Amino acid sequence: MLMSLALSTTVTVLLCLLGFRKCSGASAWTLKGKIVSGEHWLDDEGGIIQAHGGSMLFHNQTYFWYGENKDAPTEWRSWKMPDQEWWYTRTPALGISCYSSSDLLNWHNEGMALKADGSHEDLEAGQTLERPRVLYNNLTQQFVMWVHVDDAGYSLCRLGMAVSAAPTGPFRYQGSMQANDQRNGDFTLFKEDNGTAYVVTASQKQSMDPRFMLLHELSIDFQRVLPNPFRILPPLDRESPVLFKYEAHYFLLTSGSTFWSPNAAEIFTARALEGPYASWGNPCHGEPMDQHGITFSSQASFAIPLQAPGAPGHFLIMADRWQSNDLKESTYVWLPLHISLRVQKPLQLVSKSGEAANDDNEDPGQDEAVRLTAVRRIALEWRSAWDPHSGLNLPGTSLKYREGRSRVHRLPVAFVARYGSYIHGPEPPDAGLNKG
Ligand code: DGJ
Secondary structure (H helix, E strand, O other): OHHHHHHHHHHHHHHHHHOOOOOOOOOHHHHHOOEEOOOOOEOOOOOEOOOEEEEEEEEOOEEEEEEEOOOOOOEEEEEEOOOOEEEEEEOOOOEEEEEEEOOOOOOEEEEEEEEOOOOOHHHOOOOEEEEEEEEEEOOOOEEEEEEEEEOOOOOOOEEEEEEEOOOOOOOEEEEEEOHHHOEEEEEEEEEOOOOOEEEEEEEEOOOOOOOEEEEEEEOOOOOOEOOOOEEEEOOOOOEEEEEEEEOOEEEEEEEOOOOOOOOOOEEEEEOOOOOOOEEOOOOEEOOOHHHHHHHHHOEEEEEEEOOOOOOOOEEEEEEEEOOOOOHHHOEEEEEEEEEEEEEEEEEEEEOOOOOEOOOOOOOHHHOEEEEEEEEEEEEEEOOOEEOOOOOOOOOOOOOOOOOOOOOOOOOOHHHHHHHOOOOOOOOOOOOOOEOO
């Protein structure tokens, strides 16, 4: 009896240390002091972190992680077509969770930042709330949350917006709309260095159309979507846009559209926010090689710049490893992404569009002095466990970095003939889209 008790205690402690069990009062993740891929992560009270499709706001030296609370039974549903039926899974919305941390390793549950409490038709329990993103507006001193709002059949395709005076909420829901009259699914927010904010949507005109990416500017208070969006990707049917900036380059990491199943990531780069965006293909790198084509069994959701000393060009990519049969069991895969740049000209005046300025530039006021660089390599590196503050394995340490050009995706000739290039794609299906 005593023997079996001792054995069971030892097994529990071991499981806790390995991060496989809920350990009240301590986070298994913290015990390791590492980010561990594809396991349940625990908060500082031992609760399983429910923050899927998540994003991060860094405010006053604190990281705020917002995500979908999927701690509800997974439902099976279908779309009935004349000749076939498509089955999919979902969870009814509970709300948007918020967790806080000072080190990206130890998380405190701040509770539900936006509750699906029935106070608005978008917040009824049967609805869908996905991929929350939050920005702080300096002017209004409000935190502004945008969220993909849908019904159980994903037929609404709207963006909802909520505001709060505190990062942890409660956010006051303001309503929803289709951004620039397009059906929008996955999206992200992006704040430019000058404080202007944008929303990037995976949009479509009709439900079965392939999605194209639109870049919409937000109003000065971040609470309204302005007209005339830029079409930054043609209808390639990419989802889950992750937009970030490094030096004077913009990076748009995307997934394919396969419901909850993982697929190959594709990253695009541009020298101006409005594009043109060029594909660099799938950035997955390192072992296990057989996981490259499915983004290490995950779908990227958000990017955070990492400031590890002596490690420029490193971002943490937050991704979800979805469990489609039981979505609340989905886990997180956070990996380092490394960008290396090649210096083209040490210091040069460039216009905001990224073109080298010339002497007869009509608007010299738009020019800024920057190092003119080109992207040399983009790699999303596999790690089963790593420390975001010191575990980047830079050149000269444990990982042998092979600098060299990543495979740049060549567009099929037929595609180029149809769309020209990735520059805003074909003529948009309706008027009002800004073609740049
Ligand atoms: C893929 C999207 O990226 C997810 O956020 C979610 O909407 C699923 N589709 C639903 O099937």
